[in-house]
Amino acid sequence: MQTRTNDYFITGTDTEIGKTFTTSALLRAFAQQGHSTLGMKPIASGADEIDGVLHNEDVDSLVAASSVKAPQEIVVPYLMRTPAAPHIVAQVENVKIDVQYIASCYEQAQALADVILVEGVGGFCVPLDDNTSTVDLAQRLNLPVILVVGMRLGCINHALLTAQAIRASGLHLAAWVANTVDPQMRFFDENVQAIAQRIAAPCLGVMPRLAEHELTQATQYLNLSLMK
Numbered sequence: 001m002q003t004r005t006n007d008y009f010i011t012g013t014d015t016e017i018g019k020t021f022t023t024s025a026l027l028r029a030f031a032q033q034g035h036s037t038l039g040m041k042p043i044a045s046g047a048d049e050i051d052g053v054l055h056n057e058d059v060d061s062l063v064a065a066s067s068v069k070a071p072q073e074i075v076v077p078y079l080m081r082t083p084a085a086p087h088i089v090a091q092v093e094n095v096k097i098d099v100q101y102i103a104s105c106y107e108q109a110q111a112l113a114d115v116i117l118v119e120g121v122g123g124f125c126v127p128l129d130d131n132t133s134t135v136d137l138a139q140r141l142n143l144p145v146i147l148v149v150g151m152r153l154g155c156i157n158h159a160l161l162t163a164q165a166i167r168a169s170g171l172h173l174a175a176w177v178a179n180t181v182d183p184q185m186r187f188f189d190e191n192v193q194a195i196a197q198r199i200a201a202p203c204l205g206v207m208p209r210l211a212e213h214e215l216t217q218a219t220q221y222l223n224l225s226l227m228k
Helices: 018-032 057-066 087-090 099-110 135-143 155-168 189-196 212-221
Strands: 008-012 037-040 043-044 048-050 054-055 078-079 115-121 145-151 171-181 204-206
Touching: 008 018, 008 155, 018 037, 018 057, 018 115, 018 171, 018 204, 018 212, 037 057, 037 099, 043 087, 043 115, 043 145, 054 057, 054 099, 057 115, 078 087, 099 115, 099 135, 115 135, 145 155, 145 189, 155 189, 171 189, 171 212, 189 204, 204 212
Parallel strands: 008 115, 008 145, 037 115, 043 078, 145 171, 171 204
Antiparallel strands: 048 054
16 A cells, blocks of 8 residues: 555544544645545445435535545445444444555546545444454554543543553554534633643644534634644
8 A cells, every 4th residue: 555645544533523524624625735635435334325326415515625536435435324333233233344445446546636524434443343442443544543632621631541551553653633522611712722842743733613504614724734
């Protein structure tokens, strides 16, 4: 697998912390720098059939934010109907998640865009089956990692544990983004500062709570030049 300097694996401190929104904003930010961009979400659970095609809200968001189009089977190699943990859904729907197959889809995607952002499912250590997890997927792709921290009570511990897991996996934590989950969070700035002091990676920005239709505004809160 060839080494590319602008491809990243995007993970988060938890599920439902704005990982897809942040990934979409990053795709837009890279595009503003003149790059062709493509977002992948190799594993997605929770899909509805529309006109005979399965759709997932997160996947659709990444497709809309990407500057180039790719076949659905490359963008999301494993798209499952039931909204639950992937290893459970895979068992229910008789799906075998193959990390090597995902890697081959990523390799095909390399011919389509200058920048590929691969969004993981849930947090960094989510099981994919009895023997593998998203850690194995990230290691197989061997991409630098951008961590999305959901800013809410408990985020410091979640951020530090996830950063520790990324380092333990042998992967490079390139940067992190603070994404506002709870706009009423007390001592917000102090929490951001506490994380910044303890994670040896730059913070690309602090994202306010934004609606999906405000995605174009989100890029102003990101500084890609800080990337390590």
